[in-house]
Amino acid sequence: MKTYYETRYASSPQGVKSYDTEQLREEFLIDNLMQEDKIVLVYSHYDRFISGSAVPTKTALKLEAIDPLKAEYFLERRELGIINIGAAGAVNVDGVEYVLEHREALYIGQGNKEVTFSSKSASNPALFYINSTPANKAYPNKKIGINDVEVIELGAAETANARTLRKYIVNSVVDVCQLQMGMTTLKSGSSWNTMPAHVHDRRMEVYFYFEVPEDQAVCHFMGQPQETRHIWMGNNQAVISPPWSIHSGSGTSSYSFIWGMAGENLDYGDMDVAKITELR
Ligand SMILES: O=C[C@H](O)[C@@H](O)CC(=O)C(=O)O
Numbered sequence: 001m002k003t004y005y006e007t008r009y010a011s012s013p014q015g016v017k018s019y020d021t022e023q024l025r026e027e028f029l030i031d032n033l034m035q036e037d038k039i040v041l042v043y044s045h046y047d048r049f050i051s052g053s054a055v056p057t058k059t060a061l062k063l064e065a066i067d068p069l070k071a072e073y074f075l076e077r078r079e080l081g082i083i084n085i086g087a088a089g090a091v092n093v094d095g096v097e098y099v100l101e102h103r104e105a106l107y108i109g110q111g112n113k114e115v116t117f118s119s120k121s122a123s124n125p126a127l128f129y130i131n132s133t134p135a136n137k138a139y140p141n142k143k144i145g146i147n148d149v150e151v152i153e154l155g156a157a158e159t160a161n162a163r164t165l166r167k168y169i170v171n172s173v174v175d176v177c178q179l180q181m182g183m184t185t186l187k188s189g190s191s192w193n194t195m196p197a198h199v200h201d202r203r204m205e206v207y208f209y210f211e212v213p214e215d216q217a218v219c220h221f222m223g224q225p226q227e228t229r230h231i232w233m234g235n236n237q238a239v240i241s242p243p244w245s246i247h248s249g250s251g252t253s254s255y256s257f258i259w260g261m262a263g264e265n266l267d268y269g270d271m272d273v274a275k276i277t278e279l280r
């Protein structure tokens with residue numbers, strides 16, 4: 001089998017209060033991404049958001065309609081965002097080929113029937129990170145190159161949170177139904193992302209941590225602002241953030257992550273910030 005998928009149901013904040021380490025990881029951590037010659041998909045019941053990966057080597061990988069979709073093809077009622085964090089590769093959408101270099105992205109609108117992933121070099125493959133959400137309108141496909149993104153500098157060295165945020169798939173860059181995706185890279189010496197932390201009860205979010213050096217880790221914080229829990233994460237691992245949860249991490253080194261969101265609105269700045277001194 002080249003496509004592997006699993007389902008994650010939604011947990012309530014009340015329920016999560018009593019989760020132990022193992023259950024917290026089972027419900028929220030995604031630790032099986034970026035496997036060669038496989039498409040891995042995790043279907044979350046928070047906003048029916050799918051996170052996954054495709055790592056083609058010698059042969060192309062086809063995006064198949066997994067059973068939970070009950071659809072003839074994957075994008076029958078969905079839109080898709082892809083960011084390549086590996087070497088050069090290509091995504092073929094109904095016969096049109098989009099070459100994606102390292103850190104380039106592609107938005108694919110609803111209604112496209114055949115999507116395949118390939119790598120330029122089998123020994124140095126592309127690493128495609130995938131997010132998909134339900135869609136009700138067919139917007140055009142669009143490649144987002146490194147010069148098309150909106151760049152914001154955030155934080156400061158003094159507060160250990162200096163970082164560069166790149167917005168790839170937001171509605172000021174590309175027309176979307178509900179998907180938003182971007183990438184944040186910590187400056188050397190800084191460790192905290194998304195601090196001050198926030199929630200947006202209108203949207204869920206998934207963080208995919210990468211460029212975490214070997215033997216280092218990121219401690220990701222989740223939960224309601226006054227009831228936080230943590231999950232230790234390694235390179236190429238993702239974590240599901242419920243709409244009611246903060247999502248903020250501190251690494252034992254600098255690192256990057258891709259954030260993806262879906263839900264009620266498309267307003268990137270719509271966040272309820274939690275005061276740092278009031279976190280519990
Ligand atoms: O709702 C937006 C998301 O949590 C991220 O874009 C935040 C982030 O990348 C950061 O502050 O480092």
Ligand SMILES: [Zn+2]
Nearest residue numbers: 198200205247
């Ligand atoms: Zn957020």
